[in-house]
Each structure stands twice: as C-alpha cells, then as structure tokens.
Amino acid sequence: MLTQRLLLSDRGGMLVLGLVALMAVIVPVCNMLVPESSPFHVSTYLVTLIGKFLCFALLALSVDLIWGYAGILSLGHGAFFALGGYAMGMYLMRQIGDRGQYGNPDLPDFMVFLNWDSLPWYWLGFDMFWFAALMVLIVPGLLALVFGWLAFRSRVTGVYFAIITQALTYALMLAFFRNEMGFGGNNGLTDFKDILGFSITDKGTRNSLFIASAVMLILGYLACRYIVTSRMGRVIVSIRDAESRTRFCGYKVEAYKLWLFVFSAMLAGIAGALYVPQVGIINPGEFSPLNSIELVVWVATGGRGTLYGAIVGAFSVNYAKTLFTTWSPESWLFVLGALFVIVTLILPKGLVGLFDRLKRKGTKTDSQTGAGQTTDPKEAP
Numbered sequence: 001m002l003t004q005r006l007l008l009s010d011r012g013g014m015l016v017l018g019l020v021a022l023m024a025v026i027v028p029v030c031n032m033l034v035p036e037s038s039p040f041h042v043s044t045y046l047v048t049l050i051g052k053f054l055c056f057a058l059l060a061l062s063v064d065l066i067w068g069y070a071g072i073l074s075l076g077h078g079a080f081f082a083l084g085g086y087a088m089g090m091y092l093m094r095q096i097g098d099r100g101q102y103g104n105p106d107l108p109d110f111m112v113f114l115n116w117d118s119l120p121w122y123w124l125g126f127d128m129f130w131f132a133a134l135m136v137l138i139v140p141g142l143l144a145l146v147f148g149w150l151a152f153r154s155r156v157t158g159v160y161f162a163i164i165t166q167a168l169t170y171a172l173m174l175a176f177f178r179n180e181m182g183f184g185g186n187n188g189l190t191d192f193k194d195i196l197g198f199s200i201t202d203k204g205t206r207n208s209l210f211i212a213s214a215v216m217l218i219l220g221y222l223a224c225r226y227i228v229t230s231r232m233g234r235v236i237v238s239i240r241d242a243e244s245r246t247r248f249c250g251y252k253v254e255a256y257k258l259w260l261f262v263f264s265a266m267l268a269g270i271a272g273a274l275y276v277p278q279v280g281i282i283n284p285g286e287f288s289p290l291n292s293i294e295l296v297v298w299v300a301t302g303g304r305g306t307l308y309g310a311i312v313g314a315f316s317v318n319y320a321k322t323l324f325t326t327w328s329p330e331s332w333l334f335v336l337g338a339l340f341v342i343v344t345l346i347l348p349k350g351l352v353g354l355f356d357r358l359k360r361k362g363t364k365t366d367s368q369t370g371a372g373q374t375t376d377p378k379e380a381p
Contacts, residue, residue: 012352013225016308017218023050024214028207044203047210048278049322053315054213055275058220060298060310062267065224067296068305069233070260071240073158076147076165077268078292079172080140082282084269086176087139089189089282090123091132092200096193109191110184120182129196136273137266144265145258152254152261157243166289173287188283195277206278213274217311220267224307227260236260297336300343303350312351 027050030042059081066072098105102112106119125131147168151161179185198205227233238246239253247253276282294317302313317339324332347354 009229010225010308012306013221013308016311017221020054020214020217020311024211028210031207032203044206047206051206051210051213051278052275053318054210054217055271055278056298056318057311057314058213058217058271058274059268060295060302060314061217061220061224061307062264062271063295064299064302064304064307064310065227065267066260066264067299068307068310069228069240070236070257071157071243072257072261073162073296074165074261074264075162075289075292075296076169077264077295078289079165079169079287080144080265080268081272081275081291082172082176082284082286083140083143084136084272085276085282085286086183086189086272087126087132087135087269088273088276089192090126090183091129092192092195092277093189094123094127095195096191099193100191108184108189110179110187111182114179116182123182133273136269140265140269140272141262144262148258148261149254152257155254166292169287169289169292173284173289176284176287184283186284188281188285189276190281190283192277192280200277200280209274209278213278216270216274220270221307221311224267227263228307232256294336297340297343299350301339301347301350303352306350306352309350309352316351 027042027047030040031044031047034041036043059077062080063074063077066074093108096108100109100112102109104112107116111119126135147165151164156164175181176183177186183189192200194200195205195209198208228236235246235251236256239251239256243253272282272286298313298317299310300313301317302311303309317336320335320339321332324335343350
C-alpha cells in the first residue's frame, strides 16, 4: 500500500529516481575503475559537478514542496542552504588543526589573522561530526520556526511573504560579510583538509560524497512524496487552493504551514551541508537574494507542484548555466531572465508539463489514426 502510494502512482518520479540511482552507481564506477584513457572514464571534475547538481536538486525539492503544494513562495531558501553549509564548514575548519597557514591547533587561520585570542562560544562542539550534523538541521529549522511563526500568525502571505524572506536573506548576507561575526568575513570558510578522517581531495572521498548526495536526494524525494500523498498533504493542497475555506472548516492553517516550512528549511540545510565539502568553500555570497530567485526559476522551469519536476529543472538550468558561463559569462543573467519569461508565458507547467502535453498529443493522434482505419459496417461490401 505504501509502495503504491509513493512510487507506483508516480511514474515520472520513478523514472527520475531510477536515473538518479543509476547515476549513483555508474559515475563512481567510471571514475574509480575505468582507465583515464578510456572514453567511458568520468573525470573527478565531472563527479564534483554532478554532485553539485544533486545538492541543487535537493534544494529545489525543498522549495517545490512549499511553493508547489502549499502556495508559499519563499525567496529565502538560499539562507537555509547557506546556514547548513556554514554548519558543515565550521566542522571542516575545526578538522584542519595545526595544518593551517599559522599552525594554530585551536583557531582557524582567519581568527589568528584577526588577532582573536580564543574560539567563540558558538564554535564549540563543531570538532565533532555528530554535533555539526545536528546543527545542520537545528539552525535552519530553528530560524524557519521563529520566522515562520511570526509571519504565519500575522497571516502574511503571497508576495509580502516573498519580500520579507528575501529581506531576511539579504540581512544575513550583510551580517556574515562582517569579520566580527566570526565566520571568515567575505572570504568565508575554505582550505578544508579532512572529513571524518578522510582526505577531502581523495578520489574515494569525492565519490562517497557523490553517493551520499544521490542517496539523500532519493530519501528527500520519498519523504516529500509521503507528505503530499498523506492526509496532511491533502489539507496542505486545500490551504493552497482555498486558505480561508480551510480555516473555516476548523483546520489550524498556521500550524500546517509552519510545520511544512520548517521541514523544507531542514531539507535545504542538508543540501547545503552536502554541497560545501564537494566545492571546498562557503562564503556569504551563498546568501545572495539572486540565488534564491534563481532557485525559484529552477522549480518553475522543471514544473511546479510535481516534485520530480524540481529535480529536472535544477539539472537542466544548472547545466545550461555551466555552458553559458563558460562560453559567455556576461550573458547568463539575460538568459536566466528570458528563461523565466518563456516559462511563465509559454510553459506554465514547466518541462514536465511539456512532456505530458506531447505525450497526450501523441496518444490522441494514434487513437484518431486507429479510428480512421476502422471500416464502417455500412460501407463494407
């Protein structure tokens, strides 16, 4: 019953998850076992690049959950992504020890450079992986809980909610740029060495992070699918379509929206934590409001309210970004804006909706062809 609800009734999701699972097996094998001289060899650069796309797909999934099903447009999920990344980055910085440029076993290099005498209290405990993993969930979740409670109890919705989430992201970006915050200022956290005792530049570690990103994407999708197909999911959809009517029926609308918002923020934090060790840096630029806006474009391009459409959109837009920023970096923002306009006017249901439309058109054509070939009994000799 549960398998049918999660997968068998979701053919598009099964296809996308199957491709992700296949990728999680083939890419590491082709990187580790296939010789570099072979055309089937996958370079370590490509492993890292696809690993980034998997993290972005998980982030897009978290946005589609609240925007596509609850109608909550958040332009602040980049902040939750960055907070999860900073939590993991703090753990990685503590693992450097005396191998830093200044050789201080207790303080990161940027704190030594700024003449700090001791580690700030909020850095304590980040030398343990379990504590950092817990903070990856707690910090974005707690911020979403406080912010969401204040916003939803005041019944802030629609474009007003989008504006204040964008303001939250911008405020955090400005705060993290300050050296006094103790997070590396504009340079951020970088020069990581180890994770769980393994060299972060080792090929095996890279592939392990890649597999972990794919597994978390699959688990995150199944969790979101479980939510939207449950009784709670039906209430959430009714809140999106008719919030006042749902409230009059006796449901605590604010509680449903708050719970979903917190869960979505935690998913974004996990995506950020997996992203940082693969790219090797986290800085305040990840808080940029432009990143959150671009994230919404991913979801809209793939197909809002489908879950697997968010994954398709994240991969397709970021692949296009990789190509355009290589060929013509200055034109990417124009391409992104044009893409958003095209999706809004021509493809309101995204790429997934386009595939469904073509599929239905093909099925209709086949049925009409079959009907045309049927001989009328009155015309038969």
